[in-house]
Amino acid sequence: MGNTTYSGPVRSQNGFEDITVAASTGTVTTNSTYGTNAVVGGTITGRKPVNTDWNAVSALDSTLTAAQSGTLFLIDGTADNVINLPALSTANVGVHYEFQLTVAVGAGTTTTFVLPGSAVSAFQAMVSLVSGAAANAVSDVAGDTLTLVNSTVLNARVSMTCAVDDGTNSKWVTTVLSTPIATVA
Numbered sequence: 677m678g679n680t681t682y683s684g685p686v687r688s689q690n691g692f693e694d695i696t697v698a699a700s701t702g703t704v705t706t707n708s709t710y711g712t713n714a715v716v717g718g719t720i721t722g723r724k725p726v727n728t729d730w731n732a733v734s735a736l737d738s739t740l741t742a743a744q745s746g747t748l749f750l751i752d753g754t755a756d757n758v759i760n761l762p763a764l765s766t767a768n769v770g771v772h773y774e775f776q777l778t779v780a781v782g783a784g785t786t787t788t789f790v791l792p793g794s795a796v797s798a799f800q801a802m803v804s805l806v807s808g809a810a811a812n813a814v815s816d817v818a819g820d821t822l823t824l825v826n827s828t829v830l831n832a833r834v835s836m837t838c839a840v841d842d843g844t845n846s847k848w849v850t851t852v853l854s855t856p857i858a859t860v861a
Contacts (some may be wrong), residue, residue: 682809683795685690690711690855691709691710691711691712692708692709692710692711693706693708693709694706694707694708694709694717694850696708698825721796723816724747724748725744725746725747725748725753726744726747726749726750727744727747727748727749727750727752729749730749730750730751730752730757730759730787731750731751731752731778732752732755733752733754733755734755735755735756735757735758736755736757736758736835737757737758738758738760739758739760739762739763740759740760740761740762741775742762742765742767742771744770744773745770745771745772745773746772746773747773747774748774748775748776748855749773749774749775749776750775750776750778750780751775751776751777751779751787752778752779753779753780753781753782753785753787753824753828754779754780754781754782754785755782755785756785756786756787756788757786757787757788758787758788758790759775759787759790760790760792760850761789761791761836761838761846762791762792763792764792764793764796764797764843764845764846765841765843766839766841766842766843767841768791768838768846769780769838769839769840770835770837770838770843771838772835772836772837772838773835774807774833774834774836775789775833775834775835776831776832776833776834777824777828777829777830777831777832777833777854778830778841779830780827780828780829780830780832781824781825781826781827781828781832782826782827783826783827785824785826785838786823786824786825786826787823787828788821788822788823788824789821789822789823789834789836790820790821791820791821791848792846793820793845793846794820795820795847796820796844796845796846797820797821797845797847797848798817798818798820798845798846798847798848799816799817799819799820799822799823799836799847799848799850799860800817800821800839800847800848800849800850800852801815801816801817801851801852801858801860802814802815802850802851802852803816803851803852803854803857803859803860804851804852804854804857805854805855805856805857806829806832806853806854806855807855814857816859816860817860818860819860819861820858821856821860821861822834822850822852822860823858823859823860823861824852824854824858825856825857825858825859827842827856828854828855828858829854830846830852830855832852832853832855832858833851833852833853833854834850834851834852834854834858835850835851835852836848836849836850836851837849837850
């Protein structure tokens with residue numbers, strides 16, 4: 677059968693299969709199946725998106741989207757940056773972001789991460805001071821604003837995943853490695 681082009685959706689009650697047929701024997705091999713549970717054969721190629729919106733010397737106050745999940749955000753800390761997490765939605769569960777300071781947070785400036793709503797969401801943060809000494813992680817679960825304080829060093833990192841979002845409040849599991857130690861309020 678030749679190529680077929682459809683202008684509307686292709687539907688099947690029993691899924692789809694991608695196959696190859698051996699030219700010499702006629703043996704049919706199923707490479708991938710698409711149904712209730714997709715099974716993909718072969719190689720999947722993908723890259724983590726890298727966003728540089730906050731990697732500029734001028735301050736940026738902007739809101740992330742769930743579609744940006746999986747992105748590494750580079751941050752220039754010389755200006756007061758505000759990173760707002762997506763509006764409350766059950767679709768946020770599993771959304772994940774990573775952040776890295778490419779320039780230290782300047783004296784008298786901060787970089788803040790703000791959860792939606794007022795007192796309805798909370799970071800469940802494990803914050804660690806990176807000073808070349810023994811680990812000294814601190815657990816902080818009370819607050820909707822995480823701050824990389826002034827003079828936070830180059831290469832500080834923040835990783836966060838939405839663990840709960842019922843459309844009314846949310847909880848974001850967060851790990852921070854920085855010097856000085858980040859705050860949650």
